[in-house]
Amino acid sequence: MDDNDRSIAGFTMAGHALVHWFETSIPIFLVVWLAEFDVSVALLGLVVALGYAPFGLGALPGGILADRYGTKRLILACLAGMSLAFFVLALASSIYAIAVGLLLWGVAASVYHPAGLSLISTGVEDRGTVFAWHGIAGNVGIALGPFVAATLLIVLEWQLVAAILAVPGLFALVYGVTAEFDPTGAVDDDVDAGSSTALSASEFVTNSRALFASAFAVVFVVVTFEGLYYRGMLTYLPEILHGLPAMGDLVLPAELEGIEPADYIYVGLLVVGMAGQYVGGKLTDRIPPARGLAGLFAVLAVLAVAFVPVTSMGLAAIAALCGVFGFFLFAIQPFYQNAVAVYTPPDTRGLSYGYTYLGEFGLGAASIAIAGYVLDGFSLAAFFVLIAGFAVAGGLLSAALAAGLDRYFDAEQSLEASADD
Template sequence: MALNANDRAIAGFTMACHSLVHWFETSIPIFLVVWLTEFDVGVTLFGIVVALGYAPFGLGALPGGILADRYGTRPLILACLGGMSLAFLVLAVANSIVVIAAGLILWGVAASIYHPAGLSLISTGVEDRGTVFAWHGIAGNAGIALGPFVAASLLIFLEWSVVAALLAIPGVIAVLYGLRAEFDPTAAVADDSDAGPAEALSPAELVENTRTLFASAFAVVFVLVAFEGLYYRGTLTYLPQILRDLPAIESLALPTGLEGIQPGDYIYVGLLVVGMAGQYTGGKLTNRVDPDRGLAAIFVVLVALALAFIPITAAGVGLGAIIALCGALGFFLFAIQPFYQNAVAIYTPPDARGLSYGYTYLAEFGLGSVSIALGGFVLGALSRTAFFLLIGGFAIGGGVFAGALLVGRGRFLNGSGRSEAKADD
């Protein structure tokens, strides 16, 4: 079924914005490789600095959702785009680690707005939500892949400060596009008796709704998403640095040697491209596989992949094995995301959906950012083996809670928290 004009307009706007959020997000680890050389500081300290930037990305999701309800989704998304672009312009003029930290924190605060606001816009404005959510996810993965690819490619020829400024340009263009785009943000709920601007929750209402939400199966979902976020953020932050130090990849170093960029960065980008297939496959499987089963199975795979990196990085293995392992990691790292998004829809009541997604991204990007500081410490003070044991431990934790969700499925689904989302998926 073809999308109507309003659906197409919202799809185009949110796809552009979603891709840019991750365009900026995943270019940061590429810059980290350069900054470690440029500012001559240890990986532990820079891990803390980068964590300060990524933490608001998740911590701001909950207030971002509340602000979107109060002021509307379009203004909040435009503020997100403008803030992210400004943050990278700050990075472009940075001459110290303090300014780098300021730019990253600004980026994290601005970026935190998008997911609750963007998902809210789709849920209230789009008739064919399933199709738009699918393309929205693919656009996000496209940004995830293109950000580091473009950054790594430009760094071969240009100074990192110039590259940071250039990466901000698409964000400025998206702001101009968003100001001109025409769509009805409430078209999908226009006929509902309760349609209309949502009132902002009072502090007492927020506390009460939160208490009700965490007394349901959502509490289990929240914790397993936090473990997935720890795995996701720690892996994607430090894998470029780990890959570039492997003998099989060092032997393929670019002749120019400019800015420390190596072919390992392109293997990292390839991992993110494969993630697009994982995201699409995972989304399709949510129509056939219950989220608890899918989550439990993929967490088992993620444990195996983390442990597989230990011999791969410790021994002088060939390039083919490294590429294959990175490809598998990229596929499953993103295949798991539609399953936890579907779990939120199934295990929460409709009237708490916005709040539940705010908490979900608080867990994914906020609590998940803790692994940046932990990972930096482990890599700096211990070893790569210890790092991947830590990452594998996060997947084990997620798997335990996915198992709890699976074992308690009947009780959870028969409880008051069950929604009608499953029938719509």
């Protein structure tokens, strides 16, 4: 990598790690907020959904803003907004203030992925290497966010912990302001890397219509079901683990008083998820995306149902299931990312990924409210059956795609998909 590549890599890695640092720390706070504000799981789930929904819903406008105002400027605004949101949470004294802080975080975080990926695609010559390190940085943030939050909550009030979590965002903001690089350094050598001209309204409508008249329409629904599964499980699993008999029966030495084993099991599954994402990425070179998605959705459905009996077992069984679950939860992500590339034409690839994040993080956030209602009014088993249902739906659509459903869409798309498979 040259100096420009390294500078962009450092800047985007910091941004990607921090987006997920904040994102995955929120479920740890959910456990504390339930006790602090004495609200129902359903109400708090709706509040948390207000934060997570804009994270995905803002992906499309985020891409347009990145083209219009520049990727570096937008990422800096993202870092500043996310840090400010967590300072708002630190000052919150009511569930309404929590909602404001989470909403601010969701809006700020939503612009990162389209801006960060666009910056890499237009500014970096060695894109493959930088994309790899960019993904690793995101995984580090996914694991460290809840780990640091859970550890600090042992000795500090949650308001102070929220403020401390905001500090790295400020350091990254200062680093980003001083970072120097050419955001279009690779454009001259690669005409497909992108351009600085934003889509017009008519082009946006035309390209969107073409996408959803192709097999991408099925991929979009598949990704949405994966998002419903992902967000529902990761949001409520810390709270569910805290309430299990195995956690209450565990007697820790006096020097470990205050440590919550449930939080570290949750962090552990996120760490295992790094291995899952790596293995999934390697397998995308060998297994057609639709076939891989169908198989992995089947595994995820079984794992969700397996939580029903295992939650009444001992700590070792729970930890083992969480580890396996974490591996497969993240192993599926490279497959749907590859499916987008296989079932879309190159000239709409950026728009395709914008819609992908809308389905994954935006529409997927609906499961927070739905699953919160189920947890509050029904049994724990009903929650896991609901989550398994999302995987079954995604798996059936993936199997249909693998069986040739794409043949009923645009012929050129079908040819491209067949060639890549």
